[in-house]
Amino acid sequence: MSDNYPHVNSEIRVGNLRIRNRITRTAHGTGYAIDGKVTERLIAYHEARARGGVGSLFLETCGVHPTSPGPLWMFRDDIVEGLLPLAGRLHALDTKVFAQLWHGGAQATPPDGGAAWAPSALPDPIHGRVSLAMTKDMIDEVVAGFAAAAQRAQRGGLDGVELHGAHTYLICAFLSPMTNRRSDEYGGSIENRTRLAREALAAVRAACGPEFVVGIRLSASEAIEGGLEPEETSRIRAILEQEDLVDMVNISLGGYHNFGKMIGAMHEPHGYELPTSEPVTRPSGVPTIVTGRITTLAEAEQVVASGTADMVSMVRALLADPELVNKSLAGRERDVRPCIGCNEGCVGRRFAIGAAVGQTGCTVNPQAGFEYRGQWLTPASARRSVLVAGAGPAGLEAAYAAALRGHQVSIYDQALEPGGLVRYSRAAPHRDEIGKICDWLWDQLEREGVERQLGRRVDAELVRSAAPDAVIVATGSLPRRDGIQRMRPALRVEGVTLPHVLTPLEVLGGDLDPPRRAVVFDDLGNYEAIGSAELLLDRGTEVVFATSFAELAPDLFRSFQRDVVAERLGRHDGFRLETRSSIERASASSVTLRNLDSGRAEEVAAELLVLVTGFDPQDALVSELEPLGVEVHVVGDALAPLLMPHAFASGREAGMAV
Numbered sequence: 001m002s003d004n005y006p007h008v009n010s011e012i013r014v015g016n017l018r019i020r021n022r023i024t025r026t027a028h029g030t031g032y033a034i035d036g037k038v039t040e041r042l043i044a045y046h047e048a049r050a051r052g053g054v055g056s057l058f059l060e061t062c063g064v065h066p067t068s069p070g071p072l073w074m075f076r077d078d079i080v081e082g083l084l085p086l087a088g089r090l091h092a093l094d095t096k097v098f099a100q101l102w103h104g105g106a107q108a109t110p111p112d113g114g115a116a117w118a119p120s121a122l123p124d125p126i127h128g129r130v131s132l133a134m135t136k137d138m139i140d141e142v143v144a145g146f147a148a149a150a151q152r153a154q155r156g157g158l159d160g161v162e163l164h165g166a167h168t169y170l171i172c173a174f175l176s177p178m179t180n181r182r183s184d185e186y187g188g189s190i191e192n193r194t195r196l197a198r199e200a201l202a203a204v205r206a207a208c209g210p211e212f213v214v215g216i217r218l219s220a221s222e223a224i225e226g227g228l229e230p231e232e233t234s235r236i237r238a239i240l241e242q243e244d245l246v247d248m249v250n251i252s253l254g255g256y257h258n259f260g261k262m263i264g265a266m267h268e269p270h271g272y273e274l275p276t277s278e279p280v281t282r283p284s285g286v287p288t289i290v291t292g293r294i295t296t297l298a299e300a301e302q303v304v305a306s307g308t309a310d311m312v313s314m315v316r317a318l319l320a321d322p323e324l325v326n327k328s329l330a331g332r333e334r335d336v337r338p339c340i341g342c343n344e345g346c347v348g349r350r351f352a353i354g355a356a357v358g359q360t361g362c363t364v365n366p367q368a369g370f371e372y373r374g375q376w377l378t379p380a381s382a383r384r385s386v387l388v389a390g391a392g393p394a395g396l397e398a399a400y401a402a403a404l405r406g407h408q409v410s411i412y413d414q415a416l417e418p419g420g421l422v423r424y425s426r427a428a429p430h431r432d433e434i435g436k437i438c439d440w441l442w443d444q445l446e447r448e449g450v451e452r453q454l455g456r457r458v459d460a461e462l463v464r465s466a467a468p469d470a471v472i473v474a475t476g477s478l479p480r481r482d483g484i485q486r487m488r489p490a491l492r493v494e495g496v497t498l499p500h501v502l503t504p505l506e507v508l509g510g511d512l513d514p515p516r517r518a519v520v521f522d523d524l525g526n527y528e529a530i531g532s533a534e535l536l537l538d539r540g541t542e543v544v545f546a547t548s549f550a551e552l553a554p555d556l557f558r559s560f561q562r563d564v565v566a567e568r569l570g571r572h573d574g575f576r577l578e579t580r581s582s583i584e585r586a587s588a589s590s591v592t593l594r595n596l597d598s599g600r601a602e603e604v605a606a607e608l609l610v611l612v613t614g615f616d617p618q619d620a621l622v623s624e625l626e627p628l629g630v631e632v633h634v635v636g637d638a639l640a641p642l643l644m645p646h647a648f649a650s651g652r653e654a655g656m657a658v
Helices: 040-051 075-090 137-155 172-176 194-207 231-240 274-281 299-306 316-320 324-329 393-404 430-448 460-466 504-509 527-538 562-570 620-626 644-657
Strands: 012-014 018-020 024-025 056-063 095-100 161-167 213-219 246-251 288-290 311-313 385-389 408-413 451-454 470-473 477-479 516-522 542-547 574-577 581-586 590-595 601-605 610-611 616-617 631-634
Touching: 024 393, 040 056, 056 075, 056 246, 056 504, 075 095, 075 137, 095 137, 137 161, 137 194, 137 311, 137 504, 161 172, 172 194, 172 213, 194 213, 194 231, 194 408, 213 231, 231 246, 231 274, 246 274, 274 288, 299 311, 299 324, 299 527, 311 616, 316 324, 324 527, 385 393, 385 460, 393 408, 393 430, 393 470, 430 451, 470 644, 477 504, 504 527, 504 610, 516 527, 516 581, 516 590, 516 601, 527 542, 527 562, 542 581, 542 590, 581 610, 620 631, 631 644
Parallel strands: 024 056, 024 311, 056 095, 095 161, 161 213, 213 246, 246 288, 288 311, 385 408, 385 470, 408 451, 470 631, 516 542, 516 610, 542 574
Antiparallel strands: 012 018, 477 616, 581 590, 590 601
16 A cells, blocks of 8 residues: 555544545536436446545435425435435445535526526526525525435435535525625625525534534635635635534535636646635634545645645546546556546536436546446457557557457557547647546556557558457548538538648647638537637637637537637637638638628638538548458547547447457
């Protein structure tokens, strides 16, 4: 056992509860509950993190009132029957488990479609729906709901509860002068604004007794003008402590008025929440928890050793590798699969549209959320030789899975560096960490004895010479250059073959002499166009960002990045956004845009046009190999140009199938 983490790997007492170490996993949505009840899938997910060494964890938001059901319905008695086996299995692994009791306030539309309950009749920041200002009877009803929910958690064998008082949800909305405009005993002074929190905490204490741990989660800062800031949040914490209402305080950041701060993506530095958390946590007289892109045990050790907080939450890092704690304590930090902070497979999948809507996963760990199916890695019954063509995310994951199963694996790529299209993505501003997973896999392949060859294209002759038992084709995709657009597929754009019409790869991967003016056309709504535009702007180019969508990069909203990107781009004087647009014509000095709604055309001066209109699979190798009769598996963009989670999932699937 490594002695590099003496502070993190030490016991702590929260109330009368002993917790084996200082690593916790705070609450986050999973989507694994069904009809508000605990499922085997949910238990197995938490159990994997407990087995991986986490000392404590929090269940996702548990609704305390029918007006705000949430993922887990703690306002119903039948929740208890699912909590009992969950608690039992986690306790068997010496992991403590808490429920996060929650009312969403303005962010929770009641199931009957009625008005949301909130302290004041204000529009919510996401949809603009005006809430119903709560009466005293409504407040009393919710307070009773918190107490009853805590009793159910206690009967279900949990170790305690945390009241969610952060992120613009109901308790936070009462605490914040920005959202609490009341003139009664629940509004105005800090004493009045804390009244709901104090009443709810006191009711929970009275219902569950002194041995049951009770905590609260607070936003140190709402990161918006007029909202809570660390000095006032620290005063709130002190009031709750002085009245002996809390055994622990969990500090976070942001809210629905500044969405991106709640779950900062890779543009945020590691530990980005600590500067606002520390003024709240350091003076605390009860154990405190902090979070915010803390992804290694070394980072967590520094936080605890410095006295910034008593415990450290790691959420996305434990999605990427549930064994992070155990591996690190054993001195195997190099084997920890890294979180890249893309927000694509975790929170992004929670807000996605499709078959897996609302279910959390992980871009770099396809097993996340599927632990109930058992261990993903099964040794091969017989050792085979496997050749992987392409060292992008799909190929690297396929080679790694096949090697771990015991196969003899070789991997080739015609580029001089591994990573595939990720090599270009990481060249965009604020995006370097997206390539960390490819670096890690390349290193792991060497350690597993995989033959790695760069600068060599796989063709039929190479395969015939190597005579593998199976070939995994992971040759990726390339950006389309034909100008075909999703909203005007029959339109043939004039001038797309001109030399100054480029793809994102040529902008991000080359030594481009930045022009004075450029048009970036985005037909995908994700990060591909954003990266090119931001790079050009940073180099002094004026950019007209034209998109077929009604807003900038709509797909980035679900990964909590759209508003951050819009803010950065908007700081540039040379940036202009044209929504609901199509490209009609390109010339040496201009681009003609046509509005999809009005039909009005505009000629925009530009010496560069960057087309982001999709990707074509590079799958020619598949047909080349057909005459050889070799077993072939196609993965990643070579199969279908989709997002990175698909690349890793299809790569692992192929590595397990050979």
